[in-house]
Amino acid sequence: MSSLATAQHPGRSDAQRSLLYAAAYWLAPPLLCLAIYGRGLLAWFQADDFAWLALRMQVHDWRTLIHALFVPMAQGTIRPFSERGFFLVFESLFGVHALPFRTCVFLTQFANLAILAAIARRLTGSRAAGLWAAILWLIHSSLALPMVWSSAYNQVLCGFFLLSAFWFLLRYVETGRRTDCVGQWVMFVLGFGALEINLVYPALAALYTYLCARKYFRTTWPLFVPSVAFLVLDRLAVSSKHGGLYALHWTSAMARTFMIYCHHAFAPTEVAIWLKGGPDLVLAIALGGALIGFAAVRMLRGDRLPMFCLGWFVILLAPVLPLRDHVSLYYLSLPAIGLAILGGYALVSAWRGASAWKTAAIVLVTAYMAVMVPVDWIDVEWWGQRSWAVERMVLGTVRARQLHPKEAILLDDVDSTMFWSGVFHEPFTVFGVSNVYLTPKSEEHIEGRPELGRVSDFVLPTGPMIHGLNHDQIVVYRLGPGRPKAITALFEDTIAQKLSPDPPRRVDVGNPLMAYLLGPEWYALESGSRWMSRRATLRIGAPLSPSEKLYVSGFCSEAQLREGPFPVRIALNGTPLQEFTMHCVANQFHAILALPSNLDQSKWLDLTIESWRTFKGAQDGRELGLSFGTFEIRE
């Protein structure tokens, strides 16, 4: 019957076959994406995700919403669509379920793959080259992180805007229709909400039109205006004194960084450590050399498309080259699009050539896949496992809070990974859980990263811990491969017995577990700080060496300083320290005071604070002197 039908309707059979091809063409990249990165769809939150999830708690009205969406944060980034708006909207709709966030990332990437295939097809005139471009980009190992970590959505979404804008440019070049030009502008401008790298799009458009559509070259010039404006605003909003990892180094180091990225583009040795020591160079030279060789040959024949593809790589990479100390594989995800288009083009060209070229193409693409796909799997699995460990810790701690609403929660056996991808980002606050600490000496087995912060700020000192355990104010949970396990009794009977009950050398007066160190003059706890009246006392651990100093921090208001700065006196065991004057900066004050050399050899010191000015609390009429945060004795 079917053969008869086929015989009677040969045209229909061809149409069905074409539809089948078309379905395969458009479905293959998304399905391959799911096959490679599918575990990333199930990943939970980690690291920076919690800062974005906590953003919702700062939004109360339109004014705070605008503030949350647009005020520059970490390294001066804004990114309202890919980070702040993304997290605000999805958390508002779905709470802290990660699946909708991940689904959105995957859908955006599916769209990217379709647009890239369409672009490559238009550029090369080959459907196969379009498909290969999408596949080669998809499996590039720089995409692993964005496909498993929601905070890296900015790369995927920026890719969407860049590719869409460029696709509209191609249509505009083809049709000359104003609507396509408008489409390009809309996608380009929206791209600024995804990632700062979007500002290089005008260079991409200019390069393409200069090389391949000179008639439209001038139409790309106005695109530079928004980019320059964004750059100026961004630089004005960001402090130029960025240090650490994100410091910009406009030096010859940029050339070295460029070479590192070129190497990683073909040999991702950050993950594929088995390639180190030779094979990585062979691979990078073979793949890179093949692409450059192909580009050179095509350019000699007057084909300028390969030059544009290489230009795409360089232009998209340029903004991260000054980040000398922060070379990250995932920064290659957008530059790699240029290489993928060139790769697809080269593959199809080779396939049309002599059998030697076919063989070479098969060998090279097989080598590329043999490296990239395992790296993708390893990377996604590593990041996924890390997210699930963070999930166990965070949700376990939230459960512990449900079971122990009044007690502080102490986490034991927190390792470096769990600390820097979880605890450090204060994930518990997203769930309204506070008073979570690490057990004493945790900092000894957590790798220090001073450029990010101090582990010790998260550790409960031994004195308050023992006091808290003895007064049933603390529960202890041990982390491990499974659920957090309550070990309070075991901890009390073993580890705690070996710890010193002496007062700590850092007293946080806003910590209820340290209230026993405070004299009766202090008022009740208020949002992590306490007011004193004119005079107050507290007990603090003694210095370890005479060179140590007393670091004091607290909170202040304009009302306190209406009559000008005023002096504050602090004495240790009755010996006055140098008087300091209260200066309020951004509602906070700090002081560093030298310690007297003739302190008693005791384990602790009694500290007295006197404020030379007090005022009446507006609401309760209390005599208010100073509001303190911490006292710390250290080098």
Added chain:
Amino acid sequence: MAIEIAALRRRILISFVILSASAIAGCQRGDLDLTDRTEEEPPPLAANVDAANPLVAPQLVSGWWSVEQNSWRWTARKFAVILRTPIGGTTEGARLLFNFTLPDVVFTHFTQVTLSASIHGSPLAPETYRRPGTAMYMREIPADFLSVRSVRIDFELDKAMPPSQADQRELGLIARNVSLEIR
């Protein structure tokens, strides 16, 4: 043909959207079910026992009546409590602190009341109370007595109000809190 491919693209897009919508449909906002997110231990012994706290009630081993007004309990003439040895107590010793109230009604029956205590059978010095109101019984406990994980402390009053028609209970004092604290 071009129309059919366009339709196919739309179908693919719609399929993805429907699949995604159904995948995330189960992720409605609301409280997370966190049951079984932790592995719990039996309630640990406390070194500090509030008489009204139901969580530490198992440590009030004998001679304690029910919680009243969510804050205290009457005791009988003899009563006992188990306290966890505080951390540091095994080396430094500890202080036994017992906060209680002797209401007026007690002194309508007696002119004075004496409270004594023993720890693992070793007696601690007694104390006599002659006025109604809040009171404290405090004794230093040597480290030798605290070498074990928990200790039983037996209290005894020299007299108590006997059961009556109005109240069938033998009533000693109103207990609020008993604890072992490191010095």
